[in-house]
Amino acid sequence: MEAPGFSHWLVMFVEISAAVLLLLLAMIVLLLCVVWFVDRNQTANAVLRNYPVIGHFRYGFLKLGEFFRQYLFAMDREEMPFNRAERTWVYRAAKNVDNTVAFGSTRDLRAEGVPFFVNAPFPELAEAHVEPRPVTIGPYARQPYSHAAFFNISAMSFGALSAPAVSALSRGAARAGIWMDTGEGGLAPYHLEGGCDIIFEIGTAKYGCRTADGRLDDQRLKENCAHAQVKMVSIKLGQGAKPGLGGLLPGSKVTPEIAAIRGIPVGKDSQSPNRHTDIGNVSQLMDSIAHIREVTGKPTGFKAVLGDVDWIRTLCDEVWARGIESAPDFIIVDGSEGGTGAAPQTLMEGVGLPLHEALPALVDTLLSKGLRERIKVVCSGKCITAYDVAWALAMGADFVNSARGFMLSLGCIQSLQCNRNTCPTGITTHDPKLQRGLVVMDKADRVFHYATNLMYEVGVIAHSCGVKEPRQLRREHCRVVANDGLSVSLGKLHPYPVRPPA
Numbered sequence: 001m002e003a004p005g006f007s008h009w010l011v012m013f014v015e016i017s018a019a020v021l022l023l024l025l026a027m028i029v030l031l032l033c034v035v036w037f038v039d040r041n042q043t044a045n046a047v048l049r050n051y052p053v054i055g056h057f058r059y060g061f062l063k064l065g066e067f068f069r070q071y072l073f074a075m076d077r078e079e080m081p082f083n084r085a086e087r088t089w090v091y092r093a094a095k096n097v098d099n100t101v102a103f104g105s106t107r108d109l110r111a112e113g114v115p116f117f118v119n120a121p122f123p124e125l126a127e128a129h130v131e132p133r134p135v136t137i138g139p140y141a142r143q144p145y146s147h148a149a150f151f152n153i154s155a156m157s158f159g160a161l162s163a164p165a166v167s168a169l170s171r172g173a174a175r176a177g178i179w180m181d182t183g184e185g186g187l188a189p190y191h192l193e194g195g196c197d198i199i200f201e202i203g204t205a206k207y208g209c210r211t212a213d214g215r216l217d218d219q220r221l222k223e224n225c226a227h228a229q230v231k232m233v234s235i236k237l238g239q240g241a242k243p244g245l246g247g248l249l250p251g252s253k254v255t256p257e258i259a260a261i262r263g264i265p266v267g268k269d270s271q272s273p274n275r276h277t278d279i280g281n282v283s284q285l286m287d288s289i290a291h292i293r294e295v296t297g298k299p300t301g302f303k304a305v306l307g308d309v310d311w312i313r314t315l316c317d318e319v320w321a322r323g324i325e326s327a328p329d330f331i332i333v334d335g336s337e338g339g340t341g342a343a344p345q346t347l348m349e350g351v352g353l354p355l356h357e358a359l360p361a362l363v364d365t366l367l368s369k370g371l372r373e374r375i376k377v378v379c380s381g382k383c384i385t386a387y388d389v390a391w392a393l394a395m396g397a398d399f400v401n402s403a404r405g406f407m408l409s410l411g412c413i414q415s416l417q418c419n420r421n422t423c424p425t426g427i428t429t430h431d432p433k434l435q436r437g438l439v440v441m442d443k444a445d446r447v448f449h450y451a452t453n454l455m456y457e458v459g460v461i462a463h464s465c466g467v468k469e470p471r472q473l474r475r476e477h478c479r480v481v482a483n484d485g486l487s488v489s490l491g492k493l494h495p496y497p498v499r500p501p502a
């Protein structure tokens, strides 16, 4: 018998392929019929009920739109919270590559609220960059802290951030001579790795220094603060993204390591209260500050979001009544535009003063009460570029903190997934597969370059304004565009209540 020829096999192949294709087609049609039936009869979604099957395209396009807008369609100055021009500036500063632009700026200098600086006709002939002088915080604490860098890493807990992210921040911070705030998750070994200065934050759940029932454990507090790297203690009253709200740490995130650091049971949900149970008024806040400063020997202050400054006035009166040494050594004012791992949109967008109102309100209250020198002012809230930081210094801050600026320096691409375990850059995820993308030594380098390049450029602004170092910037050095497109001096918008600080 003759063996089947090539044409026989070809015919068989075509017939089988056609049968498979028909089967596939039949399955797809069946699937679409099922989806059509389910969509048509479900009661929760009107679009799908009216447009079964094709209604699903809407959700696909909505999801894809996020990516298309960022990569293809959004203009350089359009996106929020940080637009592409701002992000690119941070990336380039972090990579330490040329950050000059050609032809002209895309920044609209006539838009309401835009700040710019007043150059001096005859700036100093000297080198543009002058090292900032150290500022001493907590002169009455047993171990006062002197720190020069005016741009530092804001509170972000180990838990919100991954271990490699904390480790890279710690190493980069040490090289740049800046501090890093632990955030409310307690002190992790990763914070200590690089050898940087550390602010130990006490959140409302007192993670890291709590008793089993959530009260302050002096012994654990003392142990944490016995590390020479821990320079100050910050009591967190609130943060801009969620004023007056505690947080739920889901049991799935409470690994044995996180449980040990925070002092909570493994695998169980942990709810932090919406305020410290032992701090319900200004007097109790002052008591806590005094107690923690006494236990740790370190300068102690607090972080808050301001709604108004009446209570700060009350606090200042209480300081004068108790004696100047009783004052908080610093106040960190967080603008309502602040970020977080997860917060309800309503609180994030609708409660608390933004930094451009909160900072002058705080500085002026302290000035008018004669406590501006005693209580150092730290601020945070979308200060990620040199002119944001220069604005804050001109307004009266001693130090500026940034959380998301440093996340961008670690490679954050603003994919807005910090509240899930899916951060594609390994910064806010505990998935080892995603963390693999974050190479600690490379990112530590970027943290270092971002901090030093930013501070250098603030120095360039200061030099152009005719002052020797950034902390000499005053409100008169900055103007802000008003609603008629013309600028007004910050000194006129927010006149100093008494003579300006020396």
Ligand SMILES: Cc1cc2nc3c(=O)[nH]c(=O)nc-3n(C[C@H](O)[C@H](O)[C@H](O)COP(=O)(O)O)c2cc1C
Pocket (backbone or CB within 6 Å): 154, 155, 156, 157, 160, 161, 182, 183, 184, 185, 201, 236, 238, 239, 240, 303, 334, 335, 337, 338, 339, 340, 341, 380, 381, 382, 383, 401, 402, 403, 404, 405, 418, 428
């Ligand atoms: C991922 C993430 C985690 C944060 N965790 C804390 C925290 O534990 N404690 C705290 O006081 N603030 C926390 N914050 C708020 C920041 O410290 C900062 O106050 C706020 O984001 C404003 O700074 P930014 O605009 O530079 O991000 C967190 C912010 C982010 C983005």
